[in-house]
Amino acid sequence: MGKTTLDPEDWGAFRSSAHKMLDDALDKMESARDGRVWNPLPEKMKAALQSEIPKQGLGIDELRQKLADLLPYGVGNTHPRFFGWVHGAGNPGGILAEMTAAAMNANLGGRDHGAIYVEKQVVEWCRQMMGFPAGASGLIVSGTSMATIIALKVARDQRFNFTCRQEGLSGRRLVGYASSQSHSCLGRAFDLLGLGAAALRRIECDHNFRMDTAELEETITRDRARGLVPFVIVGTAGSVNVGAIDDLQTINMIAEREDLWLHVDGAFGATAVLSKDLKGRLAGLEQADSLAFDFHKWLHVNYDAGCILVRSGESHLRSFSGRPEYLAGEGQGLAAGSPWPVDFGPELSRGFRALKVWAHLLEHGVEKLGRAINENCVQAAYLAEKITASSLFELAAPVTLNIVCFRYVSESVNDQDELNRSIVINLQNKGIAAPSTTILRGKLAIRVNITNHRTECGDLDLFFEETAKIAVELERAASSNGV
Template identity: 60%
Template structure:
């Protein structure tokens, strides 16, 4: 002990490092046990009332110590959303990997701020940005930023589009009365409209264009909407294409949108939250060639690339426009050629956050451990599994597929000839709830042509074909039971 320090000196470090090491190893073992057993047991467990109650305790004035805290953390492990399980089919959640546990331990130990400055973690992020440029065939001059997810990535990308359209005066003068409008399909994720709201444009400035029978944006309707807005004195500034619509997984004709955007002088952004990762798949790559023509792209590593939450990314073709949109270096953030303030430009110049965690390491570790070929093969297998599920559903007399399988999402429903449409909707909603409550599987629901669909999204490297066989059997069993209870034979 330093001669100037006494045992009474306050510190947040453990008083007994050996005891701390023992507890840390215990927690690591519990975490590894959970991931090793990911295929076993129920998909989802409802949080017990007593645990909910315990998590409403008063703010602790005197701490309970590490051992008691570790026990309470370990008790939480069975009560996640269930996305590590191979039969978690709801929404679009990635499944995570054990290898990311190792990366996250190092991240916690380093406790690095990735807002700026010259340190090792920064070079890992720069490597990930470079890899993303290569992956999507963007020029070397493109810029990128790791963020929490596609929602904030979309805000960043569309702010660049907005500010460029207004010659960057909006950074100081605001948008004022500028009647800017943008375009996307009715199938695009709600984060795009939310970005319009956040950026002061208003959600109504986003024109939601109808889709065709494949749930892709209707190009003729898009052209008409742009022409109408110009005639009425508004300023079109951006068009947002979708690579993997959240409802059914549809991919817009990105090449056609890129052509139109170039013709009309619009910023071309792609919402590729999960679908953009399909460039790694031989099955999907031919349908995603238009990605490399985008002005900006938002996607998530924590979805189809299975990086642990959270890990999103925004890629912008023009580094100059990207940095001009966000850069503002006050005196206390002044850069230097040498020392800790070197390593310029800093990530804070490409987004709104100065305080940024070291998300880059788990992304780097995932790519470094598994490589793009394996990740691509897993994406292809998920697509094959969705197509297989559609075949199994179509072969059942009491089930029907409600939308084409574009990638990894299959939307279907349990059907009964004696039930009305509202009754079928309620029945299928209850089937999904029962699948979840019984711990069998965790699909979600959506609406396809006014019909409630059982929506099965497969973004899980643990899912096997037999998991889909089980799902179909259980939907049939639960559907038949519920129909019988309703007085149907």
């Protein structure tokens, strides 16, 4: 019996099958605008994916076929009429970067090797992109959810001069502030940091869905009077519901006056700084103490890839540094290069996410990416004009960036929320388009988010026409049934 190895017995056959798989993947990307937006996974395939753990392996050709069979059954976000939630569209060049990363199999927790320098370069580019000062630090993470946890930990630790890393909070009750339109990952971060989700104060918004800064100041004053310890304000740069951008300059002034950390959740909206036409709307972003944003949304890097930037690299390092003896750094050799990424975040085992970001920025450049972002906002305004001009629909919120929320208005159907929900489900099930829904001012709205470099105005025309057609059909059916 020979030695066990996981390498192919026949490299030639493996290479041939791998080339076929690459062609399958590229065919998928090249035909991204064809066919249905979303294909439900067939029941037969669902059943096959509930099998027992394999005891014996497959041949490489059979494995390749199983992988290829999955390609049509993604969420649909590569298609130009995927308008749901906030999903980036990906890019073909990302396949090359993922192949390279897989071949290197690098662990970016630390040590002195090429992958670390790629990540450092990406973080430096991000610092420049977002206008953060020299001395700022950063890390490439899975997404804004992880970036938020890191940022709020630094904010919490800095509030108590980092003593809470060893001593805990010692009964001190911290509170933070964000708008009622802020992302749910903030409450989860408060929970994970031991502060409790209720310690996050949700501040009401104005008619443009921006944080009410007067209420923010009043809430901070009340909390201090109750003996609570305010420590952070979270500004939102592009809310998930409507794309609203908080008044970051005013919020920064309040944070400075109250001696609070300012974190900005810029998951998708922060990257609008790359657009010359949109950058001014994000004034104050560069003043934040920390910023979280994603590459896999409006920059179209393949999932997953996000970033955390911290203005004070020293505070960031103090919040996470401290390695055991078996991870001690050296001045030279493979263990050189301190500080390591593990000194800036919770993960020691880290994949080479930075490579696909680096490759994407090198391939396209930030000017082209900025133009793509700007085009999506122009498209959103185009759709909003069609809705405003129609007697069938009404806008449910102002259009700030790339998100359009609207409702079909019916005088004959009582449950208009259910009617609008049914419109969205019909669009998805028919494979025409994939918008999502949200609740705004107590009413359900159809939500169209355009973060796709493949979307054209013709896609919006088709979406609008089919939405109107489905809406009228559903209204007629509901009226005949007396709903």
